[in-house]
Amino acid sequence: MRPRGAEFQGGGDATTNPMQPDYSNLYAMRDVDWNDPTIEEIARARGVDPVEAVLDLMLENEDQLFVQPIVNVEKDDVLGMLKHPRTLATFSDSGAHVCQEMGSSLQTHMLSYWVRNVQAFTLEEAVRMLTFDNASAWELPDRGLIRTGYAADLVVFDADAIKPQMPTVVADLPGGARRLVQKADGIAATIVNGMIAFENGDSTGNYAGQLLRGPLGRA
Numbered sequence: 001m002r003p004r005g006a007e008f009q010g011g012g013d014a015t016t017n018p019m020q021p022d023y024s025n026l027y028a029m030r031d032v033d034w035n036d037p038t039i040e041e042i043a044r045a046r047g048v049d050p051v052e053a054v055l056d057l058m059l060e061n062e063d064q065l066f067v068q069p070i071v072n073v074e075k076d077d078v079l080g081m082l083k084h085p086r087t088l089a090t091f092s093d094s095g096a097h098v099c100q101e102m103g104s105s106l107q108t109h110m111l112s113y114w115v116r117n118v119q120a121f122t123l124e125e126a127v128r129m130l131t132f133d134n135a136s137a138w139e140l141p142d143r144g145l146i147r148t149g150y151a152a153d154l155v156v157f158d159a160d161a162i163k164p165q166m167p168t169v170v171a172d173l174p175g176g177a178r179r180l181v182q183k184a185d186g187i188a189a190t191i192v193n194g195m196i197a198f199e200n201g202d203s204t205g206n207y208a209g210q211l212l213r214g215p216l217g218r219a
Helices: 038-045 050-060 075-083 107-115 123-130 132-137
Strands: 154-157 168-170 180-181 187-192 194-201
Touching: 038 180, 107 123, 123 132
Parallel strands: none
Antiparallel strands: 154 187, 168 180, 187 194
């Protein structure tokens, strides 16, 4: 408990903001197709209190994950942002909050959900957004295109099969701390600077990457 009148300090809504429970905006994650049921819906169907529903779900599946969106909840709003010409899609701080959430599935979700399932973008449009648009915005002139003299950074994937897997929890951080990991289906190889770094989802042990800096970082 906190002292009366004390204010929370630190990381904002994603960390220390004491939000009231909103079971209509708390989802039990079942798959990666953005159609998970809310705790409110599950509780109503089972005829129990929402807290009981959460506890029952965890007893039924100890790996059950829950998602509570803070922003960008409505699909139509997200689509509007993705289509805006000033938007840089699929760029995130996916390694910054790995014990709470992570955004490494943004690219595969773009290709599976927005391209293949919803058909809001063509495959070519999405690939450009994933590669050239971000490289151009960060002024990395030798990346984002397949062209002679450019860095050989390539992802070989099956457009009909690529899809994020469900997140899993692993305890491999220092001291046994836990983090979320989310891999993908449909990716045959990830090539970094001409060397295969991942093949069928497994590391090859080739670490040919290097730190990239935009123009401000090079100054």
